[in-house]
Each structure stands twice: as C-alpha cells, then as structure tokens.
Amino acid sequence: MALLTPDRLFPTDPRTRDIARALYQTVAGLPIVSPHGHTDPRWYAENEPFSDPAQLFITPDHYVFRMLFSQGITLESLGVTRADGGRVETDGRTIWRLFAENYHLFRATPSRLWLDHAFETVFGLTTRISAATADDTYDHIADCLTKPDFTPRALFERFNIEVIATTESPLDDLRWHRMIRDSGWHGRVITAYRPDAVIDPEVAGFAQNVERLGALTGEDATTWEGYLLAHRIRRAYFKEFGATSSDHGHATARTENLPQGEAAALFHKALRGTCSAEEADAFRGHMLTEMARMSLEDGLVLQIHPGSFRNHSDPIMATFGRDKGFDIPTRTDYVRALKPLLDAVGLERELTIIVFTLDETTYARELAPLAGVYPALKLGPAWWFHDSPEGMRRFREMTTETAGFYNTVGFNDDTRAFCSIPARHDVARRVDCAYLATLVDTGRLHEDEAFDVAEDLAYRLAKQAYRL
Amino acid sequence: MALLTPDRLFPTDPRTRDIARALYQTVAGLPIVSPHGHTDPRWYAENEPFSDPAQLFITPDHYVFRMLFSQGITLESLGVTRADGGRVETDGRTIWRLFAENYHLFRATPSRLWLDHAFETVFGLTTRISAATADDTYDHIADCLTKPDFTPRALFERFNIEVIATTESPLDDLRWHRMIRDSGWHGRVITAYRPDAVIDPEVAGFAQNVERLGALTGEDATTWEGYLLAHRIRRAYFKEFGATSSDHGHATARTENLPQGEAAALFHKALRGTCSAEEADAFRGHMLTEMARMSLEDGLVLQIHPGSFRNHSDPIMATFGRDKGFDIPTRTDYVRALKPLLDAVGLERELTIIVFTLDETTYARELAPLAGVYPALKLGPAWWFHDSPEGMRRFREMTTETAGFYNTVGFNDDTRAFCSIPARHDVARRVDCAYLATLVDTGRLHEDEAFDVAEDLAYRLAKQAYRL
Amino acid sequence: MALLTPDRLFPTDPRTRDIARALYQTVAGLPIVSPHGHTDPRWYAENEPFSDPAQLFITPDHYVFRMLFSQGITLESLGVTRADGGRVETDGRTIWRLFAENYHLFRATPSRLWLDHAFETVFGLTTRISAATADDTYDHIADCLTKPDFTPRALFERFNIEVIATTESPLDDLRWHRMIRDSGWHGRVITAYRPDAVIDPEVAGFAQNVERLGALTGEDATTWEGYLLAHRIRRAYFKEFGATSSDHGHATARTENLPQGEAAALFHKALRGTCSAEEADAFRGHMLTEMARMSLEDGLVLQIHPGSFRNHSDPIMATFGRDKGFDIPTRTDYVRALKPLLDAVGLERELTIIVFTLDETTYARELAPLAGVYPALKLGPAWWFHDSPEGMRRFREMTTETAGFYNTVGFNDDTRAFCSIPARHDVARRVDCAYLATLVDTGRLHEDEAFDVAEDLAYRLAKQAYRL
Structure with a gap:
C-alpha cells in the first residue's frame, strides 16, 4: 500500500x-x-549523518511535538530538552514508539502529509506508521541514516x-x-x-x-x-x-x-x-x-x-x-x-x-x-x-x-x-x-x-x- | 414530492x-x-403532549421568529410574549398561516433544513409548507401531537x-x-x-x-x-x-x-x-x-x-x-x-x-x-x-x-x-x-x-x- | 479564439x-x-463619443492603474492627472501599449473578466490583449468609438x-x-x-x-x-x-x-x-x-x-x-x-x-x-x-x-x-x-x-x- x-x-x-x-x-x-x-x-x-529517526522527525519539530503534547504526552517523553537540564527521554526508539502509537492524531494535518511524503519518497516506506509498525519503521529509517545517500x-x-x-x-x-x-x-x-x-x-x-x-x-x-x-x-x-x-x-x-x-x-x-x-x-x-x-x-x-x-x-x-x-x-x-x-x-x-x-x-x-x-x-x-x-x-x-x-x-x-x-x-x-x-x-x-x-x-x- | x-x-x-x-x-x-x-x-x-404546531415550531424558536421579524412581521403576531403582558396572538393556526405564507424567507437557511427534516421524518409530511398548504399541514401536525407516539x-x-x-x-x-x-x-x-x-x-x-x-x-x-x-x-x-x-x-x-x-x-x-x-x-x-x-x-x-x-x-x-x-x-x-x-x-x-x-x-x-x-x-x-x-x-x-x-x-x-x-x-x-x-x-x-x-x-x- | x-x-x-x-x-x-x-x-x-480606448479603459479606472502602478509603472505614463499639473502622457496609443504589454498582471483578477467581456461583447475582439496585439486592438476600439453605435x-x-x-x-x-x-x-x-x-x-x-x-x-x-x-x-x-x-x-x-x-x-x-x-x-x-x-x-x-x-x-x-x-x-x-x-x-x-x-x-x-x-x-x-x-x-x-x-x-x-x-x-x-x-x-x-x-x-x- x-x-x-x-x-x-x-x-x-x-x-x-x-x-x-x-x-x-x-x-x-x-x-x-x-x-x-x-x-x-x-x-x-x-x-x-543525522543521528536517529526521532532526532530527525520528532524532537526538533514543533508541529509534531505540540500535537502530541496537546493530547497529554509530556515533552520530556518526546526528548524535548528542559531549560533546567532535567531528565528527558533520550532513547530514539522509545520516542518513536510513542509517536507511532499516536500517529492518528495527525490525520488530515499538513504534518501528516509531510511525514508520509518523507517516509515514502525519501526512505521508501510503504506501511503506515502505527504501534504495529513502530519498530520496523524505526529500524528501516535508522538503517538508511547510516548510508552515504542519506x-x-x-x-x-x-x-x-x-x-x-x-x-x-x-x-x-x-x-x-x-x-x-x-x-x-x-x-x-x-x-x-x-x-x-x-x-x-x-x-x-x-x-x-x-x-x-x-x-x-x-x-x-x-x-x-x-x-x-x-x-x-x-x-x-x-x-x-x-x-x-x-x-x-x-x-x-x-x-x-x-x-x-x-x-x-x-x-x-x-x-x-x-x-x-x-x-x-x-x-x-x-x-x-x-x-x-x-x-x-x-x-x-x-x-x-x-x-x-x-x-x-x-x-x-x-x-x-x-x-x-x-x-x-x-x-x-x-x-x-x-x-x-x-x-x-x-x-x-x-x-x-x-x-x-x-x-x-x-x-x-x-x-x-x-x-x-x-x-x-x-x-x-x-x-x-x-x-x-x-x-x-x-x-x-x-x-x-x-x-x-x-x-x-x-x-x-x-x-x-x-x-x-x-x-x-x-x-x-x-x-x-x-x-x-x-x-x-x-x-x-x-x-x-x-x-x-x-x-x-x-x-x-x-x-x-x-x-x- | x-x-x-x-x-x-x-x-x-x-x-x-x-x-x-x-x-x-x-x-x-x-x-x-x-x-x-x-x-x-x-x-x-x-x-x-406538545400543545400545538405553532408552539412547537415557531413561537419558542428564535431562529424562526427573528427571520420573520426581519421582514416586517411583528413578534406579537407570532405569539411571542410581551414583557408588559400586552396582547399577542394565541391562535396556533393564525400564527402557522403567517409562517407558511413566509416560508420562502427560510430558503437556504439551516432552519429550513431542520424544519423540513422534522416535517418529513417526524410528521411524515411530503408537501412543502406554503400559504396553500398551511391549513392541511397545521391540521396534520396538530393531529399527530394528540397521539401517544408524539x-x-x-x-x-x-x-x-x-x-x-x-x-x-x-x-x-x-x-x-x-x-x-x-x-x-x-x-x-x-x-x-x-x-x-x-x-x-x-x-x-x-x-x-x-x-x-x-x-x-x-x-x-x-x-x-x-x-x-x-x-x-x-x-x-x-x-x-x-x-x-x-x-x-x-x-x-x-x-x-x-x-x-x-x-x-x-x-x-x-x-x-x-x-x-x-x-x-x-x-x-x-x-x-x-x-x-x-x-x-x-x-x-x-x-x-x-x-x-x-x-x-x-x-x-x-x-x-x-x-x-x-x-x-x-x-x-x-x-x-x-x-x-x-x-x-x-x-x-x-x-x-x-x-x-x-x-x-x-x-x-x-x-x-x-x-x-x-x-x-x-x-x-x-x-x-x-x-x-x-x-x-x-x-x-x-x-x-x-x-x-x-x-x-x-x-x-x-x-x-x-x-x-x-x-x-x-x-x-x-x-x-x-x-x-x-x-x-x-x-x-x-x-x-x-x-x-x-x-x-x-x-x-x-x-x-x-x-x- | x-x-x-x-x-x-x-x-x-x-x-x-x-x-x-x-x-x-x-x-x-x-x-x-x-x-x-x-x-x-x-x-x-x-x-x-468617448475620446479614445485609453481614456475609456485605463486612465479613469483605479482597478486598472493601481495594478500597473504596483508593478512599477508610473501613474504619469498612464495619463493619470497630477495635482500640480505636471506633465503626464496624453497619447492614447502609448498608454494602451503599456497596458497591453502588462496585460498578464490582470490574470485571474475581476478586472480581466470585465475587460475581456467588454472587448469581446461590446467591441467584438477575439484576440487577447498583448504587446503583439496592442496596435490592432487600439485601432479597432478607436474606430468603433467614432461610430454612432458606441x-x-x-x-x-x-x-x-x-x-x-x-x-x-x-x-x-x-x-x-x-x-x-x-x-x-x-x-x-x-x-x-x-x-x-x-x-x-x-x-x-x-x-x-x-x-x-x-x-x-x-x-x-x-x-x-x-x-x-x-x-x-x-x-x-x-x-x-x-x-x-x-x-x-x-x-x-x-x-x-x-x-x-x-x-x-x-x-x-x-x-x-x-x-x-x-x-x-x-x-x-x-x-x-x-x-x-x-x-x-x-x-x-x-x-x-x-x-x-x-x-x-x-x-x-x-x-x-x-x-x-x-x-x-x-x-x-x-x-x-x-x-x-x-x-x-x-x-x-x-x-x-x-x-x-x-x-x-x-x-x-x-x-x-x-x-x-x-x-x-x-x-x-x-x-x-x-x-x-x-x-x-x-x-x-x-x-x-x-x-x-x-x-x-x-x-x-x-x-x-x-x-x-x-x-x-x-x-x-x-x-x-x-x-x-x-x-x-x-x-x-x-x-x-x-x-x-x-x-x-x-x-x-x-x-x-x-x-x-
């Protein structure tokens, strides 16, 4: 698909x-x-090379993390840095899973268009991001990022x-x-x-x-x-x-x-x-x-x-x-x-x-x-x-x-x-x-x-x- | 129709x-x-039971009476109560006729959609409200209102x-x-x-x-x-x-x-x-x-x-x-x-x-x-x-x-x-x-x-x- | 066309x-x-009779001259009168050529709809105004304006x-x-x-x-x-x-x-x-x-x-x-x-x-x-x-x-x-x-x-x- x-x-x-x-x-x-x-x-x-999929797509993108935050997900769990240096999530895969579980929040938003466009045309993904596909898509993108073409x-x-x-x-x-x-x-x-x-x-x-x-x-x-x-x-x-x-x-x-x-x-x-x-x-x-x-x-x-x-x-x-x-x-x-x-x-x-x-x-x-x-x-x-x-x-x-x-x-x-x-x-x-x-x-x-x-x-x- | x-x-x-x-x-x-x-x-x-068609659809509905009023129909003639207790129309049929004669005012308004929906799906009417159908529609709805289903x-x-x-x-x-x-x-x-x-x-x-x-x-x-x-x-x-x-x-x-x-x-x-x-x-x-x-x-x-x-x-x-x-x-x-x-x-x-x-x-x-x-x-x-x-x-x-x-x-x-x-x-x-x-x-x-x-x-x- | x-x-x-x-x-x-x-x-x-095509369509129409002005064309060159009586273009053909060269500026504007409607239905033109057609269209309209039908x-x-x-x-x-x-x-x-x-x-x-x-x-x-x-x-x-x-x-x-x-x-x-x-x-x-x-x-x-x-x-x-x-x-x-x-x-x-x-x-x-x-x-x-x-x-x-x-x-x-x-x-x-x-x-x-x-x-x- x-x-x-x-x-x-x-x-x-x-x-x-x-x-x-x-x-x-x-x-x-x-x-x-x-x-x-x-x-x-x-x-x-x-x-x-870009460090990991979460650092590329989630943590620095205020369109993405504000939507997740609006539905009760903490900024810390998305790896967003605190001014006081407090602890935030640093594991890319953990952040990615949270994002993938909540991908329905982006339905009909431009972020969804931009993300799907990048996933398909830049990384060759053909399956929609979801809880079920979180690990596979993470691995696939992470793998790509290690290559010179990326x-x-x-x-x-x-x-x-x-x-x-x-x-x-x-x-x-x-x-x-x-x-x-x-x-x-x-x-x-x-x-x-x-x-x-x-x-x-x-x-x-x-x-x-x-x-x-x-x-x-x-x-x-x-x-x-x-x-x-x-x-x-x-x-x-x-x-x-x-x-x-x-x-x-x-x-x-x-x-x-x-x-x-x-x-x-x-x-x-x-x-x-x-x-x-x-x-x-x-x-x-x-x-x-x-x-x-x-x-x-x-x-x-x-x-x-x-x-x-x-x-x-x-x-x-x-x-x-x-x-x-x-x-x-x-x-x-x-x-x-x-x-x-x-x-x-x-x-x-x-x-x-x-x-x-x-x-x-x-x-x-x-x-x-x-x-x-x-x-x-x-x-x-x-x-x-x-x-x-x-x-x-x-x-x-x-x-x-x-x-x-x-x-x-x-x-x-x-x-x-x-x-x-x-x-x-x-x-x-x-x-x-x-x-x-x-x-x-x-x-x-x-x-x-x-x-x-x-x-x-x-x-x-x-x-x-x-x-x- | x-x-x-x-x-x-x-x-x-x-x-x-x-x-x-x-x-x-x-x-x-x-x-x-x-x-x-x-x-x-x-x-x-x-x-x-609701009292009569005018009391159900016209007199209490500010969407309806404001539109009629905007075209020069008095609130009194629509049965809207005066604060000073002054006389207002109380005959449901008379109010309904005024409404029916002016039904064209509601063309393309949501009131028209709501009214027609209720007339057809609740009361089974199939003729458009108009001066010509005023009495028939009034009688039909008034009759329904006396029944236990209403x-x-x-x-x-x-x-x-x-x-x-x-x-x-x-x-x-x-x-x-x-x-x-x-x-x-x-x-x-x-x-x-x-x-x-x-x-x-x-x-x-x-x-x-x-x-x-x-x-x-x-x-x-x-x-x-x-x-x-x-x-x-x-x-x-x-x-x-x-x-x-x-x-x-x-x-x-x-x-x-x-x-x-x-x-x-x-x-x-x-x-x-x-x-x-x-x-x-x-x-x-x-x-x-x-x-x-x-x-x-x-x-x-x-x-x-x-x-x-x-x-x-x-x-x-x-x-x-x-x-x-x-x-x-x-x-x-x-x-x-x-x-x-x-x-x-x-x-x-x-x-x-x-x-x-x-x-x-x-x-x-x-x-x-x-x-x-x-x-x-x-x-x-x-x-x-x-x-x-x-x-x-x-x-x-x-x-x-x-x-x-x-x-x-x-x-x-x-x-x-x-x-x-x-x-x-x-x-x-x-x-x-x-x-x-x-x-x-x-x-x-x-x-x-x-x-x-x-x-x-x-x-x-x-x-x-x-x-x- | x-x-x-x-x-x-x-x-x-x-x-x-x-x-x-x-x-x-x-x-x-x-x-x-x-x-x-x-x-x-x-x-x-x-x-x-109206004097010339520019006086009919350009010089008095603020929709037209404001658009041309917004792209750097002076009001003087469009024949718009100065309050101080300073010199402005008076030659209709010269004004018309400037207008025709810049006709693309009116794409998708109502002015374009109005102008084309007048050109076609009032003056019978069938070619789009452009630098290439400027003189012909000017002559055609100017000629019409001398006739009693206009x-x-x-x-x-x-x-x-x-x-x-x-x-x-x-x-x-x-x-x-x-x-x-x-x-x-x-x-x-x-x-x-x-x-x-x-x-x-x-x-x-x-x-x-x-x-x-x-x-x-x-x-x-x-x-x-x-x-x-x-x-x-x-x-x-x-x-x-x-x-x-x-x-x-x-x-x-x-x-x-x-x-x-x-x-x-x-x-x-x-x-x-x-x-x-x-x-x-x-x-x-x-x-x-x-x-x-x-x-x-x-x-x-x-x-x-x-x-x-x-x-x-x-x-x-x-x-x-x-x-x-x-x-x-x-x-x-x-x-x-x-x-x-x-x-x-x-x-x-x-x-x-x-x-x-x-x-x-x-x-x-x-x-x-x-x-x-x-x-x-x-x-x-x-x-x-x-x-x-x-x-x-x-x-x-x-x-x-x-x-x-x-x-x-x-x-x-x-x-x-x-x-x-x-x-x-x-x-x-x-x-x-x-x-x-x-x-x-x-x-x-x-x-x-x-x-x-x-x-x-x-x-x-x-x-x-x-x-x-």
Missing part, C-alpha cells in the same frame, strides 16, 4: 483534475528554490535544491557558511540577516548584543550613527555569504519613521534598559524603516514576519524555554501599522518588502489591497500554521483577485525539518496547480496562461523576488 | 459523493449524544437519544430532573451547571441570587470562602442528577487568576452592587479559573460560550425582554483573554475546558493553535449562527489542519427546539462525512481512517470529551 | 454546472437595474439598462440630469444624494459647503434647524431627478443619536473648524441618524459605505490628489457602531438602511445576524475589492444561512467604468446561479425555488429594495 496517492490535493472533479495534473507535470520536477527557512547550516558544513549533502542534492537560505543573527560568525564555501561543495546555501537580537530592546541581553555587534564590525555601536553603520557593515558581511534578504520577526507589524534625534534617543534608552513597552515597540518599528533604507543601498530584500504571541505559556517557558510550540497567532493590523514605512519608501521601485501574516483576515482586506498598489510591497506565501492545503487555497482565493499573481513571491518552506522540504514544495505546487485548474475550468484564466503562471509560482517568482 | 433529498449536503462530484455516502451510512444510525442543549426537562418529566418521551426514544443534557442555574431545584429519575423511565436526561446568575455581578438580582445559593447549600455564601464552598456543594448536587459539565456564557472570553484577597474584594463589591463594568468583567473572568480549579476536584467539564452581545435592541428589550433573537456575535480575542486561565490550569491533563466561539476568524488564527498545544483545551463545534452546513464546513477546514480531529469534541445541538435535534445531528454527520470524503479523494486521509474518524465525530468524541 | 468561455464561473461538476446553466439562461437577458454607481451623467446628457446612449440601450443611478453632492446643480430629462431621451438615469461634503466636518471647505447648501435652498444653513431643513429641501430636489436613495461614505460605521442640543453644538464647532477628530466622527455618526429620520419622511433609502482608509499614501496624495487607487479597507465594527441608529429607527418597517462592508469577517459574525433581525436593515452586495467571483461567493456563503436572500438587495455595480457594467452584472448573475445550483445539488434548495431566487437576485430585489 502506498502512503501517498498520485492525484493528491488536486480538485475532485475529473475534468478539472486532468487540468491540474497536466499543469503539475510541468512543475513537479523543477528545482527547489528555498529563499527563507531555518535549516542548520552546520548540517551542510559538516555533512555528518547525509545532508546527499539529501540536498536528491531534493534538487537549487538554493536554500538559512537565517542567522548578525552576531553569528557564519562559520558554517564559511566552511561550506571553503569545502568546494557546489550546493548553494546562503544566509539571511535576522537582526532581532540587536534591534529588539526587549530581547534579553540587548545592550550586550549591541556591544558585540560593535566589536564584530569595528564600530562604536553604542552611538546611533555607529549602530547604523555597524548594521551596514554586517549586512555587507552577510552578503559575502550569499545573503539577499533580511528578516524581522516582530510581535506586531508596527512601523515608524521617526526623526533621527528621536530614534537616537530611543536607542540610548534601549541600551540603558529604560524603554517602556511602547517605546520598545516604536523603536522596533522605526528600525524596519532604517532597514528599508539600507536595503535601498545594498539591495537586500526586507522580510517582515509579524503577529506571533511568542511563548504563550508561562509554565512551559519557565521549564522548557523558548520555541516549544507555544507561539500563537494574533490579530494583526497592517493598514495603519505599515503606513510610516510605506510613506517613507513604499513607492520605491528598486525596493522589495515582503510581508507575511498569521492573520488570514488581512489577506483580502488589507494585504492584497496594499500589495496591489505599492510598488515596493509584495506578499509572502501562506505562513506557519497556514502553510497547509487549506491555508494555501485560502491565500490564493483571498489575494489573487486584488493583488494578482505578480505581487506574490512564490513559496517559502520556512522549516527546520529538513526532510519536509520536498514535501512542502510539492504541496504548494499541487495546491497552486489545483487553484489554476479551477480558474481555467471556470473561465477565469486561459489554459496557456495557466502553464505560464504554474512555473512562475513554483520557481520563477521566488528567484525574482529574492534576487536569487 | 419529498422535502429532503437522500444525498443532501454531500459533495457534488460523484466519486467524492460516493465516499461520503458510504461513510454516512455507517454513522447515520448511531445514537444521539447531546451533551449541551436547552431543552426543557419538564417535557420529559411530565410527558404531556409525547416527549416517545419522541426522545424515536430520536434514538442515548443521553441529553439540559442546562440549569444553581438556583434551580432540579425538580424535573428528580421527577424523571423517580419516574422509572429509562431515558437518560442529565443537567449541567450554568452559574451565570450567581457569577455575573451585572445580572439583575446578583446579591439575592448569591444569598439564595447560600440558603440552598447551608453555607454563608456572602463570604468569599462560603461562596466558593457553596459552589462546590451545588456542583456536587448537580452531579447527583448526572451533570458532567458546567457552562459559562460570558460577554467576552476574558479570564483572570487573581490573588484570593483581590478576588474576595471584588466579590464583596459585587454583592454591594458597586463593581464597575471593568471590575465585573474581571470578576467573571476570575470565576472561570475558580470553576476550573473545582473541575480539577470534581471532574466537571468546563464549557465557555463567549462573545454574544446580548439583547442588542433597547426597544425590544423594553417591550419583550431577553432572548428575543437580538443576541449578536462580536469580535472575540482568545489569545490574551485565556492566558491567565491557561497559565493556571492549561497544562492539566485531567481537566477538560471546551471553548466555543461566535467569531470564526479565531478558528485558524487562535483557537486551533491554542487547542493544538494545551492539553486541557478542546474546541467546541460550530456554534449558534454557525451551526449550519457552511459554518460546519468552515469549522473543519479552519481547525483540522492545526488542531486535528482529537482536540475537538463532536457535535452539540445546543437547542431548545426538540424536533430539530435529529435534524441537527444529521446535518453535522453529513457535513463531516462530506469533509472526510473530500480529504480521502484528495489524498489527505486514507479511506479506512475516514471510517474511523466518522464514528469519532458522530459519536465517540462527544462521549469521551463530556465523560458520558 | 474567444476571450470568454460560455460556462465561465459555473461549478466544475457537470451535473451542478447543468443546473447553473439552466438557471443562468433565465436571468442572462433580464434588464440591468443599477441602483448605485458612479458613471458620469454628462455622458448621457451630451452623448458625445455613443453613451447607444451603449446604454445596448446594455439593456432599465435604470441607472449616478451619485451627486447636494451642491451639484444636477444640470446634466436636467439636460437628460429635457432631451426627451427615454433612458432612465437618476441621481442619488451623497452629502459627505456637507456632513463631514473634516472635508476641506466644510463651512463654505454648508453656506452654499443654504444658498441653494434659501435657508440659513448655518443654524442647526436651518441646516436640517436645507437637507430636507435638497433631498426633495434630488427626488425630482429620480433619486430614491442617499449614500454615505464614512471612515467607520459609527452612528450616534445625540440630544438635539448636543448635535447642534457639534455642528457649530464643525462650522468654526474646531471639532476634534472624535467630535467630527460623532457628528458624522449622528447625521446618519438624522438622515434616517428624513428617510422616514421622504422615503429615500439610506446607504452606508464605511470602512475605507482613504488616500493611504501621503506622497501620492501630495502629487496626485484623491482617488488614485490608494483607498485601503480596514477592520470595521458594526455591532456597537450601528446600535444608536438601530435603537432609534431599526425597527421601522417603512425604512430601508442598506449597509455595505469592506471587512468580510463581519458578514457571518455581525452583518447577517443584524440584517437577519432588524426590519430596517438590509445587506448591500459584495463591494469594491470584494466585487469579484470569490468575493461574491464568500458573500453568499457567509450571509445566506443567517440573513437569507430576502435581507439582501441584489447587485450594485458601483462603477465609473461604463463598459464594465454588463460584465459586472453578468459576473454577479453567474456567481449567484452557481451558488444556487450548488444549493440545489446538495439538497438545500428545491429546484423550482432556485429559479425564483435567481430572478430575485438578478433583478427583483434591487428594484424592490431601492424602490425603483
């Missing part, structure tokens, strides 16, 4: 399905362009990745990227500039981070001018390692364009740790505009990923720390929030600002109307909780009519889960082809145009928008 | 429809589990209800539930603890209500400790009559976890009637956390039904009083609102909190992400205005990918309209089977799993979640 | 498509009732327009409407009363506008009583030119029902230009209730079009002025905002208030529940950015179950683009027939009823609701 059906995610109507299949066949084999994600560059640098670089090549971006802090020395470059391997792994740690006054250690930024760049980053210059220098350094974009994960979409004196004053309060919450928010918002101005100089694409309430559970934060599946989307306003930035640079045709959302109500109401008129603004694809068949369908249905296809930027997998990359791109290509087929069959798009758009969405737009 | 078509609510594509029909056939005959609703326990206790208990059995919960105030003496229990009838009718009258400082007569609570429990409920103890005692009393849940209908989803001294102080202000609106809201929010703590002790499932702006029209409230179809949904925030409760008890695996919403934008953005990680939190089904084919479809499409099926709790009919119960469960079963069939036909769920999930959604999840 | 397919916008399933086609065939030829729009009455009055009145008749409403300020002398009336032409072109300029204290020149209103009506409009009387007189004047409605485009849906003294005081502050933003908002809100009271006297239907953040870009506003495609929808609350108005007049059965929204989240949550109970309230159709196949589908799916069909008012084209009128009504009729066919095929509506509703939605409801 196959885990996957060949016509998955296509429309149910046979005629429309035929169109979708024809479209998909032209894009299924295109290389993967992954302009935004969180894979670990160390994998590609060291090219060590090292990070071998998988990178098998996945047909043309280029992948990782995400690093300005304080990162990019050693793994340097090692990749120096290794002579031809795989194209680039970095992206994610400066939250030196931009957000509410990050722990903000002032020390700014000092380190200064030390790394040879500037006195504790002055406003030196701080901005240090960013410029560090961005240039990131560009040496292929960066074509910066990325900003703020709690809201707020932007500001403050007079320089006012911005400098906020910066100094931030360094002294005396910013109010409101001032910290204003400073973050202002820095987006500063980053956009730097983008006008150096060409980096500016990405904004707002609207996540991070680390929602105090007890989990206290015991396990950040990024344990407790980031929850919140309502986000863009119309007023982006106005200062857009008034400052929104009409610049040489600038690309890509905005994402976790609030789908903004697709048709705010984001498509904004991206459908401001030359600098483009819409990032359906993100995070919405990186799913229904989420992607809603994205197209709610943005295309106002923003068209050409104010969107193709797909981002945005993942830490390496083996899910081909699956995620495959889902996006299928859902987009299904959408295009429906447009064709309902007379909203000519068939020859649909083939053109299918390739745009699967490949060309990502390269163009991210300047890859 | 039949009123109902056998394939109603199934997908339009023939192949997908076949799958849906196959799934539905396995769940269509399952007993009804109705864990949350508002039928009158007196019906089952006294087992008197008493409340006979219908309860015919409807194949395994268990039904009614909703009572802590101040209710549960006499009807006692009468049912003492009658020797085997029908399982249980109560639920709905303490708004003694928790909401803004309810008229709050202080007297608290005093009555004290009198009923033998505690001095005017002290904070006595008040909490009185709740515990009364909850235990409700459990004697089968209660497995409490229910809370607050205006917002706000929760608080105040220090006990602060909560006690608010309580005393509430008794004195000196709470500000903000303080009343904080007190209600805090009491949800207190109720959750009691649930940890006594096992009652905690239900939160927030977000209705009650009695929106001042003139209607003045003339007719509460619950006259003028409750309007409002935008509701859950992420910040539930945080105090979830920080206090959200990780408890023995606790079940079921949250409902009237704001569908929160499904994918807030509720599915929250229920998809907090062990104590589950999602109630599509509610009230959204208890409809499109509403149920949106619920599944917007929650399943993040929360899965097993963080939801099956169906609630939530109704006062007795004859609509089988119809509502039938609609839910059909819509869920249609959704599952689409998942199967688009390769997102294996067919054998779909059969398993169909029974979960139709039957098992409600029993498990409500501990029935 | 045809630009349009005959089954466009119908469901993909063949059986459901057959039903949709059958429904559509009964409404496709019905006359167009256009109760709300922004065509220029001068066209019909003077009946001069004058405004000839097109009006060819479009089968039974009645069309334009929109004028109370300060307009209605000279074009007078000229139409005096011309003896039988085409029915009526006006509508749009008093924002004399109601919104934040409009430039508010006080002078009020003085002019006084001069036009012979009243001292600088007193509160005189101001209200002047409105009454001017509304009566508009009724002489066919007006059956007023229209109000406020930033929010706020309404107020202030004591007369308080309203008068705000009015005098507004005249002196000393209103705060909050006071200006309150005054606008109060005037909706005054307008509703006048509607009770004179029968004009009250339309509310709230929720657009106008002229979002400061640089565009500075260079080009208002209405340049930079109006962006915002989140809008109706439940609290409409309460004062609805408490005042919402139960009046002789009053019709039609409310529109740019915030689709309010369809199912707020507007359908409100319109489904208040006799005075009706829902306007999907508006502006949502006047599209997906937008119309969402409108029906999210409003019908709670408000039914008969609390909606048919279609509004709301356009300045004359040749798009038949296309827009055709899209609405097709999408509604597709929706009805799906209801029939899923057992939610009997087939004979669907034919009745199809005509209601395409024709009868607009006439009834707007009293035409």
